[in-house]
Amino acid sequence: MKRTCLTLAATMAVLALAVSACGNNNPTQTGSKATGSPAPSDTIVVGSANFQESVVLANIYAEALKAKGVKVSTKLNIGSREAYIPGLEDGSIDLIPEYSGVLLQYFDKAATAVAPDEVYAALQKALPGDLTVLQKSAAEDKDAVVVTKATADKYKLTSIADLKDVAGKLTFGGAPEFKTRPDGVPGLKKNYGVTFGSYKTLDAGGPLSVNGLKNGQVDAADIFTTDPSIAANNFVVLQDPKNNFAAQNVLPLINKAKASDTVTGALDAVSAKLTTQTLIDLLTKVTADKQDPNAVAKEWLSSQGLG
């Protein structure tokens, strides 16, 4: 009887010690931190959204920083902007690759800038005081309204404006946030008078959207312009002459306190070399050839002399 009590107590004590040990003593390898508490002030936590391109870009930033001796850890596949911006503001992450246009829309719903430089300037003004963006790159990845070749031929579609009369018969597939974002469903209506017959909630240009478009679950979908599946499936990207989808230059969004000179220098060097074609190539390697995003990032960096 006493033995049982002792064993129980001992087990509890050991477990309690283990718990407190785990809480303070995280795995020493670089990589995901075990708790969400702010990292020691010299470590940069790089986050990414929940799509592969963001993961590749986050890896590029992380490896570029590591190459310059900065301590880095990553928190990948977080979710949509609405989920990770609060993370930036409360210190769970410090740096994340972003796209200038949508980021501007997030902080300033009334923004009207569409050209790359205008968007960048407006963005710098719109950001909250503790965040900043570093130099933008030439690489862009925009949302787009994409249809299959068959649909494009059937309704003679080359630009979004052509959808005006037929959209009522069609189903559109996109992420939940596309429905409420200013450049999403409301934007299509405002700029082109396009309102789709029904909206099917899928994901942010991910497998649900691609499969949905391919298999006829939806007639049009929101797929990103650098997605290799567009070329692979002969999809047609509808043109956007009114620039509903503003310029989307890739750039680092970073906590001002962490933007030291080393960090800024490393990331600016990356942005200088990044092009849209780079994005497409890297993404093809990751999605079609199933290569590891981290390996792909490192390979690209060393080919550019940055890693």
Next chain:
Amino acid sequence: MGLIIDFLTDPANWQGPEGIPVRLLEHITYSAVAVLIGLAIALPLGLLIGHTGRGTTLVAGFANSLRALPTIGLLIFFVVLIAPHVHGKGDTAYLIPSEIVLVLLAVPPILSNTYAGVQNVDPAARDAAVGMGMTGRQVLLRVELPCSLPLVMSGLRSAALQVIATATIAAYVSLGGLGRLVFDGQAQQLYPKMVTGALLVAALAMVTDLLIALAQRVIVSRGLSGRYSRGRTLARDEAPAELAVHAAATGQP
């Protein structure tokens, strides 16, 4: 809290193809289909195993290990396997994988409770039935099944609860249901939407639990439940140890 009340009282949220009633109905449909299919599979199987007494360890182990499978992993596995091959409008491409996973969730509680119930039937009752000249099948259907109903119903309740709670995840792969409110609310940063979705699932589960409990009262013979006229029940304040273990084993809260 006030925002949640606002969300619930806003009529716009109750209308249209994405309104709350539609989502509720979708959720109930997904869950009911899974539980019914699970019942159709597990009940006969459990009766057979309990009656013949063969294969209990195999089935027990199998049912327990099914619980160890990560639901989200299975869901994604089946979606990646099946969805690319299903064409056409509508949700079939994602409905099939989701239902498969939900059925896999519903089967273990019903199965283990059924065969445990049959095995725990008072041997005297079984003997008496055989003594009265009943065939094996008659014993099963006329004596063992009715006697094991309390445990079977308890397994059904447990299965229904788990399926209703898990059907929320189906929204991750583009299906509707109350999970749609949760995932959309998170992506659109509409806190009241998320909370409403969560609360509605809990409410739905409670109501379902009550309905099954009610059905249990009606279906289970009074000789077993001890429920005689005007709610006078026989003294049953001590939960028998076996029932407690079964409750734990089937995960019924």
Next chain:
Amino acid sequence: MSWLRYLDQNGQQILQWLWFHTWLSVVPVVLGLAISLPLGWVARRYRWTYAPLVTLSGLLYTIPSIALFVILPGILGLGILDPLNVAVALTIYTVALLVRVVADGLASVPDDVTQAASAMGYRPVQRLMAVELPIAVPVIAAGLRVAVVSNVSLVAVAATIGVPELGQLFTIGFQLAYFVPIVIGIVMCVALAMVLDLVVVALTRLLTPWTRAVVAP
């Protein structure tokens, strides 16, 4: 061979996820047990609390895990990405599961045993610790096994909101339409669940030596 290649490339990351997954599965169970023991005792000692406690836990258990994961940051004031939210949510589920099990376990102790203990001079607290709890161990352990195994599955769901654990293998496999990480993830989750289950069984055997006692011939 793509499996080995994948494991080779991502081995370190997967091990970190496994470590984290284990931590997130086990700690809530330990905490949950610590909380359920007194609660279960209250439900047993004061009979009128049994029904409300069990109903409340039933209610908590039906709140879908993903919903609890995203609602808790607002209530607890933690960072959105803090995995502590997952730990708290799972502790709530464990408590919801175990309260009734503990109450029923304590109820399963035969009356004559408790009376004999009192007659032998055990005071109530002593009797609880030395007699009732040990006898209730098998029943409580059965509930613990269920809690531990279902926690492993629930932790995986948290990957949909970015928590770094084995569930990430599923989200990545989904995006790439690639079976390798998905199957690796499933296998590892099942293996982890089974290991934890065995640990609980082993602990139970350790704590109940009388069940293995051999009667002297």
